[in-house]
Amino acid sequence: MAEVLVVVEASPAAGVKKVTLEMLTLARGLGSPCAVVFGDAAALTDRLGEYGAEKVYAASGEDVQDYLVAPKATVVAGLVRSVRPAAVLLASTQEGKEIAGRLAVKLDNGLLTDVVGVEADGTATQVIFAGSGVVKSRVTRGLPIVTVRPNSVPAQPAPVTPVVEQVTVSVAEADKLARVVERVAEARGARPELTEASIVVSGGRGVGNADNFAVVEELADLLGGAVGASRAAVDAGFYPHQFQVGQTGKTVSPQLYVALGISGAIQHRAGMQTSKTIVAVNKDAEAPIFELADFGVVGDLFKVVPQATDEIRKRK
Amino acid sequence: MNIVVLVKQVPDSGAERALSPGDFTVERAAAGNVINEMDEYAIEEALRVREAHGGEVTVVTMGPAAAAESIRKALSMGPDQAVHVSDEALHGSCAVATSKVLAAALGTLNPDLVLCGAESTDGRVQVMAHMLAERLGVAALTGARKLTVDGSRLTVERQTDEGYEVVTAVMPAVVSVWDTINEPRYPSFKGIMAAKKKPVRALALADLGIPADQVGFVGASSEVVEFAKRPPRSAGTKIVDEGDGGARLVAFLAAEKFV
Numbered sequence: 344m345a346e347v348l349v350v351v352e353a354s355p356a357a358g359v360k361k362v363t364l365e366m367l368t369l370a371r372g373l374g375s376p377c378a379v380v381f382g383d384a385a386a387l388t389d390r391l392g393e394y395g396a397e398k399v400y401a402a403s404g405e406d407v408q409d410y411l412v413a414p415k416a417t418v419v420a421g422l423v424r425s426v427r428p429a430a431v432l433l434a435s436t437q438e439g440k441e442i443a444g445r446l447a448v449k450l451d452n453g454l455l456t457d458v459v460g461v462e463a464d465g466t467a468t469q470v471i472f473a474g475s476g477v478v479k480s481r482v483t484r485g486l487p488i489v490t491v492r493p494n495s496v497p498a499q500p501a502p503v504t505p506v507v508e509q510v511t512v513s514v515a516e517a518d519k520l521a522r523v524v525e526r527v528a529e530a531r532g533a534r535p536e537l538t539e540a541s542i543v544v545s546g547g548r549g550v551g552n553a554d555n556f557a558v559v560e561e562l563a564d565l566l567g568g569a570v571g572a573s574r575a576a577v578d579a580g581f582y583p584h585q586f587q588v589g590q591t592g593k594t595v596s597p598q599l600y601v602a603l604g605i606s607g608a609i610q611h612r613a614g615m616q617t618s619k620t621i622v623a624v625n626k627d628a629e630a631p632i633f634e635l636a637d638f639g640v641v642g643d644l645f646k647v648v649p650q651a652t653d654e655i656r657k658r659k
Numbered sequence: 660m661n662i663v664v665l666v667k668q669v670p671d672s673g674a675e676r677a678l679s680p681g682d683f684t685v686e687r688a689a690a691g692n693v694i695n696e697m698d699e700y701a702i703e704e705a706l707r708v709r710e711a712h713g714g715e716v717t718v719v720t721m722g723p724a725a726a727a728e729s730i731r732k733a734l735s736m737g738p739d740q741a742v743h744v745s746d747e748a749l750h751g752s753c754a755v756a757t758s759k760v761l762a763a764a765l766g767t768l769n770p771d772l773v774l775c776g777a778e779s780t781d782g783r784v785q786v787m788a789h790m791l792a793e794r795l796g797v798a799a800l801t802g803a804r805k806l807t808v809d810g811s812r813l814t815v816e817r818q819t820d821e822g823y824e825v826v827t828a829v830m831p832a833v834v835s836v837w838d839t840i841n842e843p844r845y846p847s848f849k850g851i852m853a854a855k856k857k858p859v860r861a862l863a864l865a866d867l868g869i870p871a872d873q874v875g876f877v878g879a880s881s882e883v884v885e886f887a888k889r890p891p892r893s894a895g896t897k898i899v900d901e902g903d904g905g906a907r908l909v910a911f912l913a914a915e916k917f918v
Contacts, residue, residue, distance in 0.1 A: 354821055411799065411826050412789060436820070437785065437802055444786025447755050448793040453880030454754065456784045466884065472676040472781075477887050478683070484880035520798035521828045524814075529822035536820055542917065566917065584804070584839050585818050590672060590780060591697065591838045599917050609673055616892070620915055622908065628899070635892040638911040642900025650905025655918050658909070 345429035346398065347374040348422060350415075350442060351387065352434045356528075359390045361539040362434045364498035366491050367394040369461055371501060373487075374429040378505070379422065381407045381415055388505055395501035402510040406519070412438060413518035416445035418510060423450060428486065430465060435490040436538070443490050452485030457594075459495035459617075461487070473590065473609060474616030493538040494596040529585075535569050537586060542568030542599045545588055545615070548575040549604020549625060549644060556582055558648050559603055565655045571595065571615075573605045589614035603644045607632025624648060660714030660808075660830075663768055664705045664738065665761065665775035665787070667695040668722050668729040672780040682876070683883035684751055685781050687725065694729045697776025699736075700836050703843040705774045706737045708808055714771075715739045719764055721749065721757060727859070734854035735846035741857065742768070746864040751876035754782070758790035760874060763867040765795060772813070773833040777802050788835035798828030804839040 347370040352360040363378070370376035377398040378391045384401035391399055402418045419442060423431060431446065433439035435457050447454040460468040465487040469478050482488065537543065544563035546556055556570075563570045572582035574589050588595055590613040600618035605611060607623070607630055615621070616635065623636040624644045633639040640647050670676050671691045679686045705716045716738040720726050723745060730741045744764050752760070765773060778785040792799030800806075803815035804823070814827045815834060846854070864871055872878055898907060912918045 356821070411801070411824075413793070413799070416789075416793075440785045441789045441799075441801060444754070444758075444784075444789040445793045447786070447880070448758060448790050451755065451880070454786070455881055456786070470889070471678075473672065475675070475889055475891075476677065477889050478678065478883050479885040480881055480883045482881045517796050520792075520832070521800055521826050523824050523826050525825035526819075527822045527824070531821075538820075566912075584837075585820070599912075599915070613672070620917075621892070622911070624904070624908070628897075633897050634894050636897070637895035638908065639895070639897040640900055640904040640908055641897065642904045647900050647904040647908065650903075651908045652905075654906050654909040655912075658913065658918055 345374045346377045346426050348419065348428045348431045349376055349378050349396070350419060350431065350433040350439065351378050351380045351391065352436060352439065353380070353387055357536070359387050360434070360536070361498060362491065362493040364394045365493065365496050366432045366434065367391065367396055368499045369491060369496055370432055371395050372463055373461060373465070377428070379419060384507060388507055392505040393500050393502050394498060395503055396505045397503050399505045399507045400510050401507055402512050404512045406512050406514050409523055410519050411521035411523060412441045413445060413521065414512070414514040416442045416449060417514045417518050418512055419446055420449045422510065423486070430487040430489060433490045435492040439490050443488050447488055450485055452488055453482035454488040455480050455482060456490045457492050458489045459492050461489060470617055473613030492594065492596065534563065537569045537571055537588070537593050538595055540569035540595070541597050542566045543571050543588070543595050543597045544568050544601040544603065545571035545573060545605060546576055546582065546603045547573035547605030548579065550576060550581055553581045558645065562601065562648055562652050565652055568599070573611045602632050602636070603648060605632055606630045607635065660708065660712050660772060661768070661770045662705045662708060662714055662716045663765060663770040663773045664698070664701050664716060664718050665773065666698045666702065666718050666720045666729060666733045667779050668692050668720065668726040669695045669779050669781040672696070676781070677888070678883065678886040682751060683886050687723070692725060692729065694732055695776055695779045697778060697836065697838055699843040700838050700840050701774040701776050702733055702736050702738065703841045704806060704836055707841065708772065712808055717742060717768060719761070719768070720744065721760055721764070723750070730859055731854050732846070734857045735851045736844060737850060739857065741859040742862055743859055744862045748864055748871040748875045751879060752874045753879040753881050754784050754786055754790065755880045756874040756878050758787060758794060760867065760869060761787070762791050762794035763869055764862055765791065767862070771830045775833070775835050777835040777837050788833045792833045798832040800826050800828055800832060801835045803834055803836045806834060806836070806840065
């Protein structure tokens with residue numbers, strides 16, 4: 344069976360990200376999953392094997408770490424030329440998409456982004472226009488280069504013992520034009536990453552101020568979820584931009600989305616409409632968020648949410 | 660400094676959007692067409708760089724004749740001139756072909772700095788800056804929330820899931836921006852009047868030396884085979900809090916096995 348390259352997303356803190364395991368699961372339907380790791384592969388190999396990575400290509404060295412994206416695309420392009428894979432899967436994150444874009448140009452090859460499913464023949468499903476439409480697409484030139492949206496498929500283990508292969512990294516000077524001079528980690532605590540979380544609790548303008556976001560955070564922590572914010576809340580300075588859900592922020596698709604004090608403008612719906620279950624608390628009975636909520640409470644979130652958190656504690 | 664801003668006309672994301680039933684391209688007739696929101700931030704940043712360091716700002720748009728309206732709107736914010744790349748053969752172009760055309764158009768302008776929005780509200784593909792950099796052999800600094808220009812050196816801060824990165828390069832370079840970078844100005848009346856007289860140069864495929872079979876549907880590297888509207892979500896239970904709203908909410912979450 345032909346190899347399917349899965350470009351691994353991992354972080355020093357969290358290890359292999361969930362979306363990588365989901366991609367390995369998807370890759371099994373297309374061929375033999377082989378992971379491509381940038382950086383230290385030793386710490387990640389066991390986990391990748393647990394989800395079916397038969398091979399791990401390890402590309403390490405300063406050249407891939409110190410420059411923005413371009414060297415990584417060169418490494419993946421080299422692998423595509425040497426192993427002739429059936430497809431390349433990358434995460435539909437900023438970096439995943441950027442590598443995919445460069446790869447597509449290098450290989451003069453089609454690419455499909457924000458994919459939520461791939462069939463055995465490479466036909467991909469994409470959710471478009473703020474979750475209001477679904478398209479099926481395929482690459483018609485070259486192999487499928489596909490970026491996969493986190494939380495699109497459940498990750499299923501299929502344990503194997505991966506063969507680790509070191510990849511010699513030789514990148515061109517043209518790949519070293521954008522140098523990363525500093526990486527600043529901002530504490531997120533123990534909360535899961537927004538796009539990968541099974542549960543997301545978001546606050547909007549109705550939260551009122553930055554301090555009040557503690558109410559949102561408390562519920563998120565009790566549910567083991569991530570915290571999100573609407574654009575209105577971010578613009579008002581209640582919560583940092585990296586947690587913004589919506590058109591100019593993150594797209595999330597969790598099992599449960601809790602919207603607190605969020606009216607549900609189309610801008611916001613664009614980022615959360617495909618969540619499995621949606622719950623909303625808003626004092627305005629006419630708020631559009633109720634049109635998509637499976638369960639809605641019309642009321643003061645500062646009364647409803649503390650009562651809910653007390654109730655959850657009691658049940659634990 | 661020779662600054663280019665890439666501006667894309669997109670269907671208004673606040674309106675209902677669809678793909679054309681015939682060829683699955685973005686339906687431009689139904690919804691109102693506007694400047695892609697993040698491109699307005701790129702225009703603003705270009706104007707700020709010009710104000711601080713001098714030079715000229717050129718808007719570059721690839722799109723059908725109707726995109727001229729967005730070009731005038733962009734010019735009314737303050738850029739000096741525009742280039743409109745338009746050709747019947749471009750209809751149906753994929754991202755790979757689009758980057759080829761835009762790279763060729765940029766090649767005629769020799770910019771020091773190319774600014775664009777990080778993504779468009781219609782495709783949300785988020786790859787153009789890197790595709791162009793790959794083709795032009797220049798640096799790409801993407802997703803900027805802050806841009807500093809020091810002589811020929813550019814430094815950007817970009818948000819990541821873990822925090823942020825500081826990335827630096829020497830011009831020429833392509834920089835894509837998020838909407839956190841600035842607050843775009845509104846066109847003034849004077850700006851709107853002045854925009855009517857600003858030069859807009861038309862470029863067709865032949866001017867760029869690109870054969871028609873490398874773009875559009877014929878030259879596309881991917882195709883849409885099916886489009887369907889997703890059924891709208893239906894509203895579920897809505898209750899009014901009468902002192903037990905929190906408890907009833909948890910009862911729902913428990914029934915759904917979230918607690």
